[in-house]
Amino acid sequence: MLAGGLGTRLRPYTFLLPKPMLPVGPKPIMEHILDWLKKWGVDDVVVSTGYLGKMLQEYFGSGEDWGMNIAYATSPRPLGTAGQLKAAESKIKGRFVCVYGDQLLDFDLKEALEFHLRKKATATMVLMKYSTELKYGFMETDKEGRLTEWKEKPTISGYINVGCYIMEKSFLRFITPGRVYEMNDAFKEAKAAGARLYAVKVDGTFKDIGDRKSFRDANEIYTRNFKEGDGAGRS
Numbered sequence: 001m002l003a004g005g006l007g008t009r010l011r012p013y014t015f016l017l018p019k020p021m022l023p024v025g026p027k028p029i030m031e032h033i034l035d036w037l038k039k040w041g042v043d044d045v046v047v048s049t050g051y052l053g054k055m056l057q058e059y060f061g062s063g064e065d066w067g068m069n070i071a072y073a074t075s076p077r078p079l080g081t082a083g084q085l086k087a088a089e090s091k092i093k094g095r096f097v098c099v100y101g102d103q104l105l106d107f108d109l110k111e112a113l114e115f116h117l118r119k120k121a122t123a124t125m126v127l128m129k130y131s132t133e134l135k136y137g138f139m140e141t142d143k144e145g146r147l148t149e150w151k152e153k154p155t156i157s158g159y160i161n162v163g164c165y166i167m168e169k170s171f172l173r174f175i176t177p178g179r180v181y182e183m184n185d186a187f188k189e190a191k192a193a194g195a196r197l198y199a200v201k202v203d204g205t206f207k208d209i210g211d212r213k214s215f216r217d218a219n220e221i222y223t224r225n226f227k228e229g230d231g232a233g234r235s
Contacts (some may be wrong), residue, residue, distance in 0.1 A: 001047045002084050003030065003056060003101030018052040020101035021059065022209065025222040029209060030056065030101055034066050040109040042097065044069045048088040050078060079179070082186040086175040093169070100163035104218060107204025115200040116166040122195040123171045123187070126164040128206050131157035159199075162206040171195070 003020045020030035030047075037045065045068055049056055053074055063070030073088035085098060097113075099105065107126070116124040133155045140149040165183075174189040175181050191197055207218050 001030070001033065001045060001099050001101045002081055003047050003049050003053070018049075018055055019209070021052075021055055024104065024209070024218045028059070029104065030060070031066075032104055033099060033101065034060075034063075034068065036105055037097070037099075037109075038066060038068060042109075043067070044071075044093075046071050046073060046088050046091045046096075047101070048073045048075065048084045050075045050084065080181045080185075081183040082175045082181040083179060085183075085186075086172055086177050086181065089169075089172050089177075092172070095166070095168055098165040098167055102209050103163055104207040104209070105162060105164060105204065107202040107206075112164075112200045112202055113166055116198070119198045120196060121166070121198045122168050122190060123197055124166045125187075125197075125199040126162050126166075127159040127199050127201045128162050128204060129157065129201070130160040131155055159201055160206075161199075163208070 001020075003018065020033075021028045023029075024032060034045065045063060047056060047060075047070060049072055053072070057072055060066070060070055071091050073091050075084055075087040078084075079087060081100070097109070107128070112124065112126055133153055135153065138151040138154055139147060140151075142148050171186070171190060174193065174195070175186045187197060207221070208214060209218050
């Protein structure tokens with residue numbers, strides 16, 4: 001679990017708390033993620049921390065209260081998503097699931113793992129369908145400049161990366177240690193080297209909690225679901 005971001009877009013909340021400790025309903029984001037991983041049989045977790053990482057260790061400890069084994073790896077400075085993953089390399093034993101610590105997920109992880117194994121992939125990215133309505137109209141013209149079509153606030157849709165990957169440990173060799181490296185940089189390196197990279201499309205829910213609005217939205221969704229009888233408060 002990558003949990004070392006500074007959370008600048010969530011300030012002032014993150015002046016005192018790291019992003020994974022922000023509460024959604026009665027428990028922090030990271031606890032929701034651990035509950036979801038536990039549901040799919042994940043017992044061993046490595047948390048890559050940075051900013052205010054000691055708060056995570058103090059709250060979750062060894063993971064005993066969740067029936068899990070939690071270890072921690074600390075990066076001395078912000079290294080980007082892939083750089084933070086590389087910082088945890090010594091604690092990773094083999095095939096693993098990589099998730100970001102600032103989101104809520106719910107999908108069939110077993111189905112995604114089976115896809116990864118069938119494809120004999122080095123890394124598999126999890127995708128979900130996403131649609132959004134654009135704020136502006138789109139105009140089309142011909143080569144003479146005549147207006148040919150007016151699309152008022154069209155809806156576009158496609159598949160997005162939800163920040164969850166199934167990886168073989170060998171994928172980590174595509175990340176340069178000690179440098180700021182984002183996950184797309186690592187995937188580009190792996191693709192150039194001919195690694196087996198796949199993406200699996202899943203049905204489920206995904207809520208990225210990257211700014212103050214999304215944080216408020218997540219709590220509103222949790223409250224609404226709880227009132228409707230879904231005690232899990234899924235996103």
